[in-house]
Amino acid sequence: xxxxxxxxxxxxxxxxxxxxxxxxxxxxxxxxxxxxxxxxxxxxxxxxxxxxxxxxxxxxxxxxxxxxxxxxxxxxxxxxxxxxxxxxxxxxxxxxxxxxxxxxxxxxxxxxxxx
Numbered sequence: 001x002x003x004x005x006x007x008x009x010x011x012x013x014x015x016x017x018x019x020x021x022x023x024x025x026x027x028x029x030x031x032x033x034x035x036x037x038x039x040x041x042x043x044x045x046x047x048x049x050x051x052x053x054x055x056x057x058x059x060x061x062x063x064x065x066x067x068x069x070x071x072x073x074x075x076x077x078x079x080x081x082x083x084x085x086x087x088x089x090x091x092x093x094x095x096x097x098x099x100x101x102x103x104x105x106x107x108x109x110x111x112x113x114x115x
Contacts, residue, residue, distance in 0.1 A: 017033045017034060017040070017088060018033070018034065018039070018040045018041075019031035019032065019033050019040050020032055020039075020040035020041045020043065020044035020045075021044060022044055022047050022048060022051070022083070022103075023044075023048055023051075024048075024051055024055075024110045024111070024114055025055075025110075025114050027110065029103075029106050029107065029110050030102075030103055030106055031044075032044050032047070032083070032089055033086070033088040033089050034088060035084065035086040035088055035089075036086075043083070047082060047083045050077070050082055051077075051082075051111075054077055054078070054111070055111075055114055055115070059078070061111075061112065061115055062077050062078055062111045062115070063077070063078055063079070064076070064077055064082075064104050064107045064108045064111065065077075065079070065104070066097075066100045066101065066104055068097065068100075070084070072084050072085055072086055072087070072096055073085045073096055073097055073099075073100035075100060075103055075104055075107065077107070077111075082107075083103070085099050085100040085103065
């Protein structure tokens with residue numbers, strides 16, 4: 001009976017949460033997952049819109065940073081909020097800070113190529 005009970009719930013536990021891509025100039029940089037009341041798609045759309053505005057502005061080179069003074073790390077671009085790194089975004093075995101740093105580095109490279 002226990003085995004049949006586990007067999008019923010294991011597929012549910014193994015399901016992946018939906019993801020949505022953070023993209024720049026048609027290239028996928030990384031994927032985000034849902035967070036609180038926001039779907040993965042909502043988070044990605046807002047971040048992608050923000051990235052597009054930064055590149056379209058023609059301002060000096062963008063500076064990507066991490067604000068670790070919040071409950072979760074926040075990636076900033078030009079000292080403005082870009083994206084929170086949540087526990088849902090972090091693969092097993094990686095830390096919030098490690099994921100934030102990986103995304104920061106990815107953004108820096110992609111933005112410098114785009115500029």
